[in-house]
Amino acid sequence: xxxxLGSAQLLSILLFLILQFVSGFIINEDxxxxxxxxxxxxxxxxxxxxxxxxxxxxxRAVGANDTxxxxxxxxxxxxxxxxxxxxxxxxxxxDWLRFLSGNASSLQVEPKSSVQYSNALIFTRLWxxxxxxxxxxxxxxxxSSFFPPYELQDFTWGDLSETMxxxxxxAKLCGGDSGPSFSNGSFCLQISAFGSGGRDHDxxxxxxxxxxxxxxxxxxxxxxRSNKSRFSLELQTVGRSDLPSRVDVLxxxxxxxxxxxxxxxxxxxxxxxxxxxxxxxxQWKPVAYRTASxxxxxxxxxxxxFGISGDPFYSATNYLSWTLLVGLGSPPADSFSPMxxxxxxxxxxxxxxxxxxxxxxxxxxKREAKPLAYEPIx
Amino acid sequence: xxxxxxxxxxxDEYESLPRPRDDNGSSRPMSAICDPSxxxxxxxxxxxxxxxxFGSYFCYDNPAALQTQVLQDMNxxxxxxxxxxxxxxxxxxxxxxxxGFLLDRVFGIRLGTVIFSLFVCAGQVIFAMGALFNAFWLMxxxxxxxxxxxxxxxxxxxxxxxxxxxxKELNLVFGLQLSMARLGSTVNMNIMGWVYSRVQSMLVSxxxxxxxxxxxxxxxxCIFSLICALVLGFLDKRAxxxxxxxxxxxxxxxxxxxVKDFSLSxxxxxxxxVAYYVAIFPFIGLGQVFFIEKFNFxxxxxxxxxxxxxxxxxxxSPVLGFLVDKTxxxxxxxxxxxxxxxxxxxxxxxxxxxxxxxxxxLGVSYSLxxxxxxxxxxxxxxxxxxxxxxxxxQSIQNLGLALIAMAAGAILDSRGYLFLExxxxxxxxxxxxxxxxxxxxxxxxxxxxxxxxxxRAKLQKSSASDSE
Numbered sequence: 081x082x083x084x085l086g087s088a089q090l091l092s093i094l095l096f097l098i099l100q101f102v103s104g105f106i107i108n109e110d111x112x113x114x115x116x117x118x119x120x121x122x123x124x125x126x127x128x129x130x131x132x133x134x135x136x137x138x139x140r141a142v143g144a145n146d147t148x149x150x151x152x153x154x155x156x157x158x159x160x161x162x163x164x165x166x167x168x169x170x171x172x173x174x175d176w177l178r179f180l181s182g183n184a185s186s187l188q189v190e191p192k193s194s195v196q197y198s199n200a201l202i203f204t205r206l207w208x209x210x211x212x213x214x215x216x217x218x219x220x221x222x223x224s225s226f227f228p229p230y231e232l233q234d235f236t237w238g239d240l241s242e243t244m245x246x247x248x249x250x251a252k253l254c255g256g257d258s259g260p261s262f263s264n265g266s267f268c269l270q271i272s273a274f275g276s277g278g279r280d281h282d283x284x285x286x287x288x289x290x291x292x293x294x295x296x297x298x299x300x301x302x303x304x305r306s307n308k309s310r311f312s313l314e315l316q317t318v319g320r321s322d323l324p325s326r327v328d329v330l331x332x333x334x335x336x337x338x339x340x341x342x343x344x345x346x347x348x349x350x351x352x353x354x355x356x357x358x359x360x361x362x363q364w365k366p367v368a369y370r371t372a373s374x375x376x377x378x379x380x381x382x383x384x385x386f387g388i389s390g391d392p393f394y395s396a397t398n399y400l401s402w403t404l405l406v407g408l409g410s411p412p413a414d415s416f417s418p419m420x421x422x423x424x425x426x427x428x429x430x431x432x433x434x435x436x437x438x439x440x441x442x443x444x445x446k447r448e449a450k451p452l453a454y455e456p457i458x
Numbered sequence: 459x460x461x462x463x464x465x466x467x468x469x470d471e472y473e474s475l476p477r478p479r480d481d482n483g484s485s486r487p488m489s490a491i492c493d494p495s496x497x498x499x500x501x502x503x504x505x506x507x508x509x510x511x512f513g514s515y516f517c518y519d520n521p522a523a524l525q526t527q528v529l530q531d532m533n534x535x536x537x538x539x540x541x542x543x544x545x546x547x548x549x550x551x552x553x554x555x556x557x558g559f560l561l562d563r564v565f566g567i568r569l570g571t572v573i574f575s576l577f578v579c580a581g582q583v584i585f586a587m588g589a590l591f592n593a594f595w596l597m598x599x600x601x602x603x604x605x606x607x608x609x610x611x612x613x614x615x616x617x618x619x620x621x622x623x624x625x626k627e628l629n630l631v632f633g634l635q636l637s638m639a640r641l642g643s644t645v646n647m648n649i650m651g652w653v654y655s656r657v658q659s660m661l662v663s664x665x666x667x668x669x670x671x672x673x674x675x676x677x678x679x680c681i682f683s684l685i686c687a688l689v690l691g692f693l694d695k696r697a698x699x700x701x702x703x704x705x706x707x708x709x710x711x712x713x714x715x716x717v718k719d720f721s722l723s724x725x726x727x728x729x730x731x732v733a734y735y736v737a738i739f740p741f742i743g744l745g746q747v748f749f750i751e752k753f754n755f756x757x758x759x760x761x762x763x764x765x766x767x768x769x770x771x772x773x774x775s776p777v778l779g780f781l782v783d784k785t786x787x788x789x790x791x792x793x794x795x796x797x798x799x800x801x802x803x804x805x806x807x808x809x810x811x812x813x814x815x816x817x818x819x820l821g822v823s824y825s826l827x828x829x830x831x832x833x834x835x836x837x838x839x840x841x842x843x844x845x846x847x848x849x850x851x852q853s854i855q856n857l858g859l860a861l862i863a864m865a866a867g868a869i870l871d872s873r874g875y876l877f878l879e880x881x882x883x884x885x886x887x888x889x890x891x892x893x894x895x896x897x898x899x900x901x902x903x904x905x906x907x908x909x910x911x912x913x914r915a916k917l918q919k920s921s922a923s924d925s926e
Contacts, residue, residue, distance in 0.1 A: 333752075333807070333809065333876060334876050335751075335876050336873055336874050336876050336877050339870065339872065339873060339874030339875070340751045340752075340870075340874055340875060420880050423880050423881075423883075424884075426884075426887075427884045427888075428887060431890045434894045434895065438894065442901060442902070
């Protein structure tokens with residue numbers, strides 16, 4: 081028995097290694113890499129000084145034969161613009177005088193013909209409402225429950241040049257209005273650009289790839305205007321008119337990376353012809369965290385509402401964070417981690433092997449024992 | 459908590475207690491309901507006996523029934539929440555050896571029962587106070603004290619049953635007590651949420667005060683059980699006087715040195731027991747939020763589906779017990795139970811199928827395992843070591859439950875439900891490995907674990923005729 085056990089263990093270890101190897105291939109298929117460059121205020125010369133708090137971050141993610149341009153801008157409402165070109169040498173031209181006066185066409189990607197897809201995500205308003213009955217359903221609340229929204233375009237923003245980090249490829253934008261609510265708090269957005277696939281260390285640990293970038297939004301230390309305040313964020317997207325956008329809510333059995341969240345929300349832009357692939361997306365999980373580590377969720381259309389009925393209100397922790405992924409092509413989908421597949425394989429494989437090996441052993445023994453089993457004649 | 463009733467069969471079949479009954483002592487005529495030697499009186503006693511354990515079964519799963527509320531009001535993460543279950547199990551790692559001894563030698567059955575009931579009451583009250591004062595450590599202390607009383611009280615309950623019903627309706631009595639225990643668990647699962655919301659609307663406040671008040675209300679069931687213990691003590695004393703009988707004894711003899719004589723088969727049975735139960739009870743403890751999060755159930759629905767295991771177990775246990783008794787082949791039955799439990803866990807992990815299916819399957823297989831696994835111990839251990847073997851089995855089971863409860867909470871917090879379910883499946887796989895090995899070990903050694911009932915009867919007959 082001891083020897084069969086030993087071989088069974090050996091076999092199961094072998095099985096595990098093979099599985100690890102195979103699953104490594106399956107899971108890490110997204111090996112596409114890009115080189116990422118960060119640049120602040122491209123093409124700005126010393127003759128023009130932008131007003132304080134206005135800056136433009138340009139992220140260039142260069143692939144083998146295409147380029148992704150991200151523009152993260154604090155002029156007006158914070159926005160992320162994504163432009164995909166089919167050339168690895170496309171560049172950006174900004175007419176700063178017109179740009180600072182708010183003219184949208186002042187920002188050009190050249191050559192113009194190389195542009196394949198573009199899409200902008202704009203954070204327009206932050207709503208606050210008093211959820212007196214704890215329903216967390218702002219759509220069915222009387223208008224009197226809503227406080228005047230914070231218009232993000234009127235916020236005073238910090239300087240991106242101080243928060244830009246070229247090694248981690250992140251930049252942080254924090255701001256607030258002049259009212260008392262933001263005297264000790266701020267509304268922050270952090271953009272992370274990626275040159276390859278992976279996950280963040282912090283929840284919700286969204287799977288990203290080289291074709292995506294991530295924005296984390298958080299609301300820290302803001303004084304709520306009521307004890308039962310909840311917040312809701314208004315998002316707008318601007319894209320080609322022939323690319324209608326829709327919101328898909330997908331269910332997934334895999335909550336390994338975002339514990340107890342079994343849904344993914346995808347706001348995708350795809351041509352009317354439904355068979356053609358998705359061109360671009362904004363993806364998030366319906367979860368917002370009340371502390372710098374976890375709980376609670378809900379989304380409604382393009383107003384993202386934070387908190388569910390029964391959850392503590394904002395004033396419990398004075399913190400709220402939410403993360404979303406913006407990218408090109410089809411949204412990445414979670415798959416089982418090698419560890420899960422390994423445990424299942426070993427767990428099921430070992431008993432089966434044992435039955436096999438044990439069965440053979442028993443058969444052999446029976447056969448050996450057979451001569452003795454003959455009954456003496458007479 | 460539910461693993462104790464299986465010992466009852468053992469007490470029934472393998473213990474020969476002296477039962478001195480001297481009926482000629484009753485000189486004056488009594489009405490049937492007052493005469494300890496008549497059935498109507500025993501039925502009265504039975505009612506008290508059944509409700510003796512009701513409180514502890516009701517309160518054991520209070521945390522599971524109020525999982526969302528406990529997590530929120532006490533501001534806990536799941537691993538801290540699971541400490542409540544771990545603290546229940548810790549004292550029983552040792553007390554499983556001591557319970558019988560304390561009842562037989564130190565307190566006697568009557569005083570012992572009252573003392574253990576007091577522990578249960580005190581534990582639950584401390585638990586509720588912890589919530590009232592928003593002190594989680596006090597809640598843990600409460601669960602510890604509650605654990606000291608809980609398991610031992612079950613032993614006392616069994617002893618009473620044997621004492622009053624041995625040679626009469628004992629199996630039926632055990633069945634009824636078991637059903638009562640399941641009823642306690644089920645009622646708790648389905649009523650505590652309602653109690654909480656009523657208290658909430660009365661106090662017009664959420665938070666730990668509401669939780670404390672709800673748990674305080676739950677402790678009424680323990681007080682009720684304590685009253686039953688007192689009444690039982692009185693009735694037993696009275697019967698002793700009238701019938702001139704002795705106080706009941708568990709008859710358990712525990713000798714730790716016996717452990718070295720345990721066979722490989724017995725150790726395999728221990729592994730099955732631990733690996734199987736740790737994938738059931740901690741899961742039920744965490745089930746409510748799982749059904750809410752993954753399957754979008756309402757809290758009431760989630761509590762209902764979580765309690766289906768207990769609901770099914772109440773009627774299924776006697777039926778399946780009968781089936782296993784009639785057919786024998788215990789290992790095959792255990793194998794079936796383990797496989798179907800594995801299937802149920804995999805279903806919960808990897809599909810969005812309605813959890814009623816998986817949980818019902820879990821309920822049936824859990825009952826089947828209990829019926830087939832626990833009697834096997836008697837086949838591989840000489841009779842004089844049975845007490846030690848069962849004590850040891852329950853002890854390591856509690857150890858496993860305590861450790862896995864903590865591990866499960868930590869896994870859930872860091873890696874989510876899928877990984878937790880995979881972890882439970884892995885535990886069941888370990889049990890499966892042990893069952894397969896047990897089958898071969900028994901086969902090679904020519905053991906009688908997997909004989910059919912008729913073959914067993916033949917074997918018994920031949921060994922009886924040999925000894926004649």
